[in-house]
Amino acid sequence: MDRDETDKDDAVSAHERPTLKTLAFMTGLGVTTVSRALKDAPEIGAETRRRVQLVARQIGYRPNRAGVRLRTGKTNVISLVLNTEREIMSFVSDIIYGVSEVIADTPYHLIVTPYSRSQDPLDPVKYLVETGSADGVIISRTQPNDPRARYMLERGIPFATHGRTDMGLVHPYHDFDNYAFAAEAVRHLAGIGRRRLALVTPPVGLTYYGHTVNGFADALGEVDASEVRFNTVSIDQSIDQIRTRTAQLMRREVRPDGFVSSAAAATLAIVAGIEDAGLKLGRDVDVVSKQSSELLHLFRRELLVVNEDFRLAGTELARAVLGWIGGAAPGSLQTVVKPGEVLSYRG
Amino acid sequence: MDRDETDKDDAVSAHERPTLKTLAFMTGLGVTTVSRALKDAPEIGAETRRRVQLVARQIGYRPNRAGVRLRTGKTNVISLVLNTEREIMSFVSDIIYGVSEVIADTPYHLIVTPYSRSQDPLDPVKYLVETGSADGVIISRTQPNDPRARYMLERGIPFATHGRTDMGLVHPYHDFDNYAFAAEAVRHLAGIGRRRLALVTPPVGLTYYGHTVNGFADALGEVDASEVRFNTVSIDQSIDQIRTRTAQLMRREVRPDGFVSSAAAATLAIVAGIEDAGLKLGRDVDVVSKQSSELLHLFRRELLVVNEDFRLAGTELARAVLGWIGGAAPGSLQTVVKPGEVLSYRG
DNA sequence: TCAATATACTGAAACGTTACAGATTGCCAA
């Protein structure tokens, strides 16, 4: 016969994980009372409350997530929805770290929900909502008219977008002011005498594509400089493509003497392309680039950079979603961060 | 009175999520039968089985995770445990993508469990095990005598380590052959005439520190070259520190004419340090570096690189954990990937 | 004194799933 297993019902066996039942047995109270005592319900006596909480802490009680989830529907999960294919040299880790930092002292877990190029970006969001797998969702690669945001708004599930939408619908977001970035970059280049500027745009279709293009165009109107069209290139393309196209462009008669680049990886390719064409950075052409980790100055000292903090994006997005879940007004959970100034590492 | 809510018991109201009860009602069977039919249990008639599965597919039935988890203890969750502070320019996203790819067509979710520098690395693992939050765990920054691996082995929870341990205990792992990398790098440098080699090591304490150091030392014994000690530097340090130290080293009388670097970010700093000292890459000194994304050749064409595929690491680690969960022998789930050859982009 | 009320606590039910221990039916051997 077994001699390790204790008797039939609710004996508190040595190393099982404690449940409310365990606590109830230890305190001599009912499970209901214990449950309420742990969440500071008002109808529980002050002393009982303290006693229960003490015992709970002593034996390391942790509520069973499945139990809570089954009963209440609350998952205590935030999902970060990510495209697994684009965005080389990716900022993804920074966002994850930022989100993690915020949810570290909450009961929330972070799940990563990927989708691939071939899929409809709506799929993973639908999955999450239909299966009730998360209390809140964070999405990126936001579009002006974003079906995912619309969908979640309809279903009433809290979410935050990395980047803004433009649908006349209110929801939390965090965004970097790419309009200001592009405009500032243009002004800076004009300020150092550059007159023919090219823009390496964000992926067409995303909201910040428009912001960037507008900032670029508007600032061009203010200064004594003109645009050299470089429409065929966006940062979503491969390094090799960007490099080749840049080299082609720089061999033309009318070539840019300044670039504005929306991403560090693209900048590497642009510089390579410039040099392929036999030109020299800082002499023949200047490049202003966004970067998310401070490494570009090591690449070429002549690069002009503006930092974008993706870890901050992560923390803000997490705060926004948690805020919405916590009942805050979605409209109050919108942040746009201004770019810092254009940094130079020359001399 | 409400007119939207249907009558009391088990009416199948329009847009509630279907459960086994819904299916039971629709098929006219009992919940037990439906449950078993869905998992192809042998005691269910073939036709019934097909019928249930058809209906389930039609109405988009998805098992409720909380229900399954509460009943069976199975979480259908894999946790990736990450240090949130080290590893700039991080490979983290690649690993995540790799893991995601593998679990995409399984019921598993991926949760990211972070820990910070100040914490004991054992904490997050303890948390996961004690709260039963995952069926399997993936850890990185593996040490020869790794308390986390030991702990999980004791508790019998499936896991895989990125990097090997050296405790005489058997568990799944995936590793890059850093011994071979370092040795190959030394041979390559010796082959192009470099005689005084310095090693920028992985973080002291991690298993692959030892592998790298040994590979470096053993290969030095084979070729006509010697080591220039550069002990104070590992890839865990800040970019600025590495750069400064490298510059100092390169200004000494006896300076290295070759470097072996274990990480791309460190390599950027090393090259910067070399150039700070007024020396030229490819002429005065050569650097062989590992890289996880193919960008270093854009940085300096003279760099010699060996690629390490972290996405592969992710897929292998995920496969290993799933394999163990699925009952495979842990000893059969160990992979070491050989480095490719040293690549040059000159001429 | 008695009813009303506040205080502190409690059992039962339910969330969706699976495991256990049957129940029903038809078929075959004896």
Add this chain to the structure above:
DNA sequence: TTGGCAATCTGTAACGTTTCAGTATATTGA
């Protein structure tokens, strides 16, 4: 005919939690 058995199917309980509808006991108001 009947007992046995295989083939199918089913109800109940349990996982741990919270909510609902109470139940006791003490306290108050008249």
